[in-house]
Every structure is written in C-alpha cells, then in structure tokens.
Amino acid sequence: MESSLYIHIPYCASKCIYCDFFSGGAKYADWSLLSNQLLSELSARYHELSSDISTIYLGGGTPSLIPADVLYTFISGLRSILGDALRNNAEFTIEVNPEDVITGLIDVWSEIGVNRVSVGIQSFDDNLLSLIGRKHSGQRALEALDAISRRFQNVSGDIIFGLPNQSFSQFKDDVELLIKSGVSHISCYSLMVEPGTALHQLIRQRKIAPVDEGLSEKMYQYLIERLHKAGFEHYEISNFARPGFRSRHNTGYWKGRQYLGIGPAAHSYDGLRTRRSNPWNLKGYLKHDFSTASFYEEEYLTDIELQEEMIMLSLRTKEGLDLDNFERRFGAFNKERVLKSAQKDLDGGKLILTDNRLQLSESGILTADNTISNLF
Ligand code: SF4
Incomplete structure (x- = not known):
C-alpha cells in the first residue's frame, strides 16, 4: 500500500x-x-x-x-x-x-x-x-x-x-x-x-x-x-x-490513501477509518516529549462519514466515483442509495454516469459543492 x-x-x-x-x-x-x-x-x-x-x-x-x-x-x-x-x-x-x-x-x-x-x-x-x-x-x-x-x-x-x-x-x-x-x-x-x-x-x-x-x-x-x-x-x-x-x-x-502528517496542526489518516490530528498548539508541540506520549487527538470515522468522504473526494476528481469500488466497500444497498440521490442531478445534466462511474459534468463542476452535497 x-x-x-x-x-x-x-x-x-x-x-x-x-x-x-x-x-x-x-x-x-x-x-x-x-x-x-x-x-x-x-x-x-x-x-x-x-x-x-x-x-x-x-x-x-x-x-x-x-x-x-x-x-x-x-x-x-x-x-x-x-x-x-x-x-x-x-x-x-x-x-x-x-x-x-x-x-x-x-x-x-x-x-x-x-x-x-x-x-x-x-x-x-x-x-x-x-x-x-x-x-x-x-x-x-x-x-x-x-x-x-x-x-x-x-x-x-x-x-x-x-x-x-x-x-x-x-x-x-x-x-x-x-x-x-x-x-x-x-x-x-x-x-x-x-x-x-x-x-x-x-x-x-x-x-x-x-x-x-x-x-x-x-x-x-x-x-x-x-x-x-x-x-x-x-x-x-x-x-x-x-x-x-x-x-x-x-x-x-x-484516493483515500494512507498518510502521516507531522508538525503542529497536521492531520493523518490510516487509509481505513482512523484520523489523527495534532492540536493547533505550537508552544505545546515544541516542548512535547514524543517518546513518552502521543500529541495527536484520535477520531474513528463511522461508515456514513467514510461514505461521504469517498463521495466528496472522488467527485472532485476527473475520474469521479467508481461505483463498483463503492459497492465493494459499503454494499449494494448504499450504492443504490447514492444513485437514487444522484437521479435529479443526472436528469438535470450536472452529473454523468458512464461505465459505473459517477462524474461531474461541465455544468456540475461550476456548482460542485451543491451538486456533491445533494448526494448526502
Ligand atoms: S499566511 Fe500567507 S504565506 Fe502563510 S500559509 Fe497563509 S497564505 Fe501561505
């Protein structure tokens, strides 16, 4: 990985x-x-x-x-x-x-x-x-x-x-x-x-x-x-x-890959469901003893949060949301739910569905935040 x-x-x-x-x-x-x-x-x-x-x-x-x-x-x-x-x-x-x-x-x-x-x-x-x-x-x-x-x-x-x-x-x-x-x-x-x-x-x-x-x-x-x-x-x-x-x-x-962020205010993600965030505290960071304790705060993403994140990040890209991959991770029921929410923007031409990929159209890109949030 x-x-x-x-x-x-x-x-x-x-x-x-x-x-x-x-x-x-x-x-x-x-x-x-x-x-x-x-x-x-x-x-x-x-x-x-x-x-x-x-x-x-x-x-x-x-x-x-x-x-x-x-x-x-x-x-x-x-x-x-x-x-x-x-x-x-x-x-x-x-x-x-x-x-x-x-x-x-x-x-x-x-x-x-x-x-x-x-x-x-x-x-x-x-x-x-x-x-x-x-x-x-x-x-x-x-x-x-x-x-x-x-x-x-x-x-x-x-x-x-x-x-x-x-x-x-x-x-x-x-x-x-x-x-x-x-x-x-x-x-x-x-x-x-x-x-x-x-x-x-x-x-x-x-x-x-x-x-x-x-x-x-x-x-x-x-x-x-x-x-x-x-x-x-x-x-x-x-x-x-x-x-x-x-x-x-x-x-x-x-793509939701794993990354480690170091330094004050940096974020990390394990590629599965754990997010770690360093506090916005420069003085605290500069005197912290990393060998004895961690500095970060940890958060576990729920299934709904993971789905929303995958939809939001994928749709920002040219390749869009791979619905087969989405189904493998979250099941057929959730894929159908996304398609149902997408229907209005598919009909209105803001989203495109090709080869089981959901993508923003040229007009959908101009109002991307709204188009993407309609899927949640
Ligand atoms: S204050 Fe200006 S230079 Fe510093 S991070 Fe923000 S945008 Fe960049």
Missing part, C-alpha cells in the same frame, strides 16, 4: 488576510528546535506509514523560510528514519513563497532531493497582492518562477480567483502570465472567506466588499476553458496539469 508523508512548517513572515492555516510569526522561530521536534515525532510515528512511501510534502506555513543548514540536517535525519521505506523516485514537494526564492536556496532544495516546487503566487497584480497581505510583487513572482523553472521540471503555481476588488481582466492577465511562465501544474482556488480571518473581519466591518459570486463563477469558467486550450488537463476541481505532471501527493488524499 502506497503512503505519504506531510510535514507542516508552522511559520510565516506575516499573515495574509484570507489565510486560516496554522502559522505563527517567523521572527520568533527556533528552527533547530522545530527540526528536532519534527524528527522526534517522526521517530515515534513512522511505523504508522506503510513500507512504500511514495510522496513527501513540505508545506505550511512557509517552508521556504527554513534556513539551509537546518534543512540539510532535517532532511538527512528524516531519510535515516524512513530508510528503505522511502521510494527512490518519491515525489518530494516544497511549498515556497516568491520573495524567498534565491539561487542559493534553489541549490539547497535540489541537493536535498526536492523534485517538485509549488509556488504561492495568488496574483501578479501588485495592488491585489498588497491588499491581501502578500509580501512579493508580480515581477518578483515572475523572476522566482523563471529561476525555479531553470532547475526543476515539475513546478506548480498557485493563484486565487474571486479576490476582493479583483476584476475579470486582472484575473485573465494572471492566468496568461502563469501559462507563459511555463509551469507544469496550476492550482487555482476560489477565495473562501473563513471566519476568524482578517478578511472576514474587514468584510463584516464593510471595509472590503464581499466577493461577487457571479463574477467568481465567470472567472472559474474562463480558467477551465483557457487552461484546456493551453494543454492542461483539468484533473481535479481546482487543479490542472500538463500531461504527466499531476500532483501524486494530493492524488493520494483524493
């Missing part, structure tokens, strides 16, 4: 106004202590992974802030713990922010075995970048993509649509610039206004106008058509890849 390792780096240079990921201020970071604690957690928990680890993902937060010496020590410790269980050809992704990208660091990432770089761009428009609290400019993002693409073939660019004050033509420009940069993969998410974020507060105080849903939908539709013309495969609701460049790590999540 294939498995994946996720490492959460809980520091950022500053907080973007829309972000609800767990991260603290990097100026207070003790990088060596963090690295030691991550390795201690991995030593205590690596047995939760199968002996076939096919992907590593260094995410956050902002992993590109990790100093080179700490990164060398951390990755060498990680490799010695995982040993032969880590595939030679494992996909190894690092998330980076454009303002951190310098030639010396690109060399370091390459030397430690990184073979996929995911760049958080969000937009190339300087006014929008400044409004949402990003630290780079559009020009810096282009330079970073250029420098990274000279070293790595597998480069992903992240952008967002539906940003406050974002016009349709600004979004079109972002898409064009990203295509021209030569990236092999694009993740493009619709902005979600999450409670507890600065953006949520600013909208409540009427200092920023809420995003126009009609405009967001128009941007998403444009994105799908434009990237299709540019040769990208739309393989998941928010993800597009040139042939051969799908994210193997994220594909593991969508």
Whole structure:
C-alpha cells in the first residue's frame, strides 16, 4: 500500500488576510528546535506509514523560510528514519513563497532531493497582492518562477480567483502570465472567506466588499476553458496539469490513501477509518516529549462519514466515483442509495454516469459543492 508523508512548517513572515492555516510569526522561530521536534515525532510515528512511501510534502506555513543548514540536517535525519521505506523516485514537494526564492536556496532544495516546487503566487497584480497581505510583487513572482523553472521540471503555481476588488481582466492577465511562465501544474482556488480571518473581519466591518459570486463563477469558467486550450488537463476541481505532471501527493488524499502528517496542526489518516490530528498548539508541540506520549487527538470515522468522504473526494476528481469500488466497500444497498440521490442531478445534466462511474459534468463542476452535497 502506497503512503505519504506531510510535514507542516508552522511559520510565516506575516499573515495574509484570507489565510486560516496554522502559522505563527517567523521572527520568533527556533528552527533547530522545530527540526528536532519534527524528527522526534517522526521517530515515534513512522511505523504508522506503510513500507512504500511514495510522496513527501513540505508545506505550511512557509517552508521556504527554513534556513539551509537546518534543512540539510532535517532532511538527512528524516531519510535515516524512513530508510528503505522511502521510494527512490518519491515525489518530494516544497511549498515556497516568491520573495524567498534565491539561487542559493534553489541549490539547497535540489541537493536535498526536492523534485517538485509549488509556488504561492495568488496574483501578479501588485495592488491585489498588497491588499491581501502578500509580501512579493508580480515581477518578483515572475523572476522566482523563471529561476525555479531553470532547475526543476515539475513546478506548480498557485493563484486565487474571486479576490476582493479583483476584476475579470486582472484575473485573465494572471492566468496568461502563469501559462507563459511555463509551469507544469496550476492550482487555482476560489477565495473562501473563513471566519476568524482578517478578511472576514474587514468584510463584516464593510471595509472590503464581499466577493461577487457571479463574477467568481465567470472567472472559474474562463480558467477551465483557457487552461484546456493551453494543454492542461483539468484533473481535479481546482487543479490542472500538463500531461504527466499531476500532483501524486494530493492524488493520494483524493484516493483515500494512507498518510502521516507531522508538525503542529497536521492531520493523518490510516487509509481505513482512523484520523489523527495534532492540536493547533505550537508552544505545546515544541516542548512535547514524543517518546513518552502521543500529541495527536484520535477520531474513528463511522461508515456514513467514510461514505461521504469517498463521495466528496472522488467527485472532485476527473475520474469521479467508481461505483463498483463503492459497492465493494459499503454494499449494494448504499450504492443504490447514492444513485437514487444522484437521479435529479443526472436528469438535470450536472452529473454523468458512464461505465459505473459517477462524474461531474461541465455544468456540475461550476456548482460542485451543491451538486456533491445533494448526494448526502
Ligand atoms: S504565506 Fe501561505 S500559509 Fe502563510 S499566511 Fe500567507 S497564505 Fe497563509
């Protein structure tokens, strides 16, 4: 059984106004202590992974802030713990922010075995970048993509649509610039206004106008058509890849494979029915003794939760929900129940049923959240 390792780096240079990921201020970071604690957690928990680890993902937060010496020590410790269980050809992704990208660091990432770089761009428009609290400019993002693409073939660019004050033509420009940069993969998410974020507060105080849903939908539709013309495969609701460049790590999540997440706020799943979540507690994480007690909280998914998760994750992907597989896991009765719930959207053209696979149609993708929730 294939498995994946996720490492959460809980520091950022500053907080973007829309972000609800767990991260603290990097100026207070003790990088060596963090690295030691991550390795201690991995030593205590690596047995939760199968002996076939096919992907590593260094995410956050902002992993590109990790100093080179700490990164060398951390990755060498990680490799010695995982040993032969880590595939030679494992996909190894690092998330980076454009303002951190310098030639010396690109060399370091390459030397430690990184073979996929995911760049958080969000937009190339300087006014929008400044409004949402990003630290780079559009020009810096282009330079970073250029420098990274000279070293790595597998480069992903992240952008967002539906940003406050974002016009349709600004979004079109972002898409064009990203295509021209030569990236092999694009993740493009619709902005979600999450409670507890600065953006949520600013909208409540009427200092920023809420995003126009009609405009967001128009941007998403444009994105799908434009990237299709540019040769990208739309393989998941928010993800597009040139042939051969799908994210193997994220594909593991969508297929319900086993993964271990280490670091504060990281999640793990055993591929069966156990979820483990590390609390959002950086101070607690940094002083925890992993050799004597676990840090995570554990949850067992019910049959209904497992079914809903499989429906939701599968339908997000191009391949859709394999109903034979669903029936093998949950029985004929539950498969029939799903088909009954799907009937209205099958008749309305939002879902398609071919070869016993349920998939979102082109119009179903535009209203994916509603279409999928109709099945529960
Ligand atoms: S850099 Fe990324 S993780 Fe950090 S605050 Fe911004 S969006 Fe969140």
